[in-house]
Amino acid sequence: MGVVCLAVSGVILAITPSFPSGQATAGLTGPAFFPNLLAIIYILCGVYQLRHGTRRAGDYRAIRPETAASLAADGRTRSAWIFIGLNAGFVLLLDFLGFIVATLIFLVLLMKKLGVTLPKAALYAFIFTGTIYLLFVRLFAISLPSGILSHVGF
């Protein structure tokens, strides 16, 4: 974690010199002032974490359980990765496929992965998509992407 803090502050301090300077004294009012201040605090936190974290890392390794439970968790880790992948896919395809198609596919795949049978997953996907459409588009008049269904008026 200490390394992350130092890396973040390093990036900030590398970028902020390109910011314009402030109008008043000592750059205190320029756009770089506040990020630089935060970067310095992060450096202090990073150094503290590095000093105290390396000592504890050994303890973590020592207590890590290599049991049947942790092996079962590996399968769940894969499920979590699939969940994240599905979400990322939804974000990427939302504009192209449109809200209705993307949501139906996303929900069926997600529920299937979470152990819902296909017919039930399809049923719930239709119910959720329909509810969202009625609430957001019809009731609240919020436009959601039509995507490939734009020519049929959705």
Add this chain to the structure above:
Amino acid sequence: MDTILSLLSPEILIPWILSMVLGIFVGAMPGLTATMAVALIVPLTFHTPPIVGLAMILGVSFTAIFAGDIPATFLRVPGTPASGAAVLDGYEMNKQGKGPLAIALDLTCSTLGGLIGVLILITVSPILATFALKFTHFEYFWLAVMGLSMSAVITKGSTVKGIIAMVGGLILSTVGVDISTGYPRFAFGHTYLMGGINFIPVMIGLFGISEVIRSIMTTSLNDMGNAAVSASVKADFRSVGRVMFRNKRLIGQSSIIGTLIGALPGAGADIAAWVAYGMAKKTSKKPEAFGTGSEEGVIAPTTANNAALGGTWIPALVFGIPGDTITAIVLGAMMMYGLKPGPLVFQGDRVLVNQIFAVALISQGFLLVLGFFGIKAFTWFFKFPRNVVMAGITIFSIIGAYALRTSVFDVGLVVIFGVLGYLMERVTIPLPPFILGLILGPMIEENLRIGLVKTDGSFWPFFSRPISAFFALVLALLFLYEPVKKLVRRRLSRGGT
């Protein structure tokens, strides 16, 4: 009495109650805010008499702020930003099978907080508004720092990890166009980043999506078919009276904090909730219970956020200055009705002012009844199998985030911060300070920099002005009291031996 009776005609009551029902639906949807609920209602009010429109707006805001606590308590997804602090102990209580008590406390304390906020509005609004107007950039800076200092109070475990989270939030708040120079910071040429990082998708991701990931990681596929909330999901009002009586001082304290913060233009219900939570922990006899399902941790934020709504009307009505985004919309609407908010409204249209006060008071009664049915409606959904509820809450969170600015970028933020939130919790970095940093970052930076411009780079006015000095002193006392007390005790015990 005549004022109250004049409001009980069907032409006023029906749209008023329907708006409050809408407020519950909007507030309970992650991503849809109370401001959005008000914005949705306002166009409908242009064709109604002013008092009908104002009743609809007031009603919708009170129910939306409360309803945000429903998914916060049962699913760990705050329905509105003002429910961010309600997640901490409400969800923990739910995990312990005390969700029904938590949500009943949310409803009754929201009502009571709202009631006290409105009573303060009615009785001392001119005095409070005058006080609020004395706040300049120096005082707002300290107010925001005070809010931020609450993250140190609410952090469990390592203080340094709390600071890392808080500074992380502050750093994220600097992304986007700089308020003073218009320079795009850390935007890397992307239009989305130039607009800054909105804290609502971040909050949905950090709390909601990370919880879904955690659930997937800890629940077996067999258990996924069980009900999402296994305990009774009815609101449990039996023990509420006793709990509230036990915490009457806290309810009073949180109501006053909520109203005072609400009365400050630019602050709002979300900041009020966090500050009230932090102060509750600081003044509690059992601070270690906060974050583990403490009743006090539920009562403080939910009381304060509804009390803040009454507070936001103080500068709006007295000076025509919006206390938050909701009252900013309300002021616009009032002008459309041909009303002129400000000092003259008390002399010119006293009947309307009394009607507004009466509407705010009666709305609390309606909130209690409609909130009860709202809980019933939403908790019905929580009886579905866990895997279905998780899929539902994921899609509602994502679409809610999209609806905020109709931006796929915000949906991406939900996913990214969902993963980040999960990882942060794995390495025991607390999430609330991160959110506080993100919310308060712009307020701190703007007021610090403008203050420094005014003083040619001198920090002295930040300490020399009376209200600023008071805030600085309170902050110092807040953090030095415990260490000094320990030091004195140690010295005394050494002296005794």
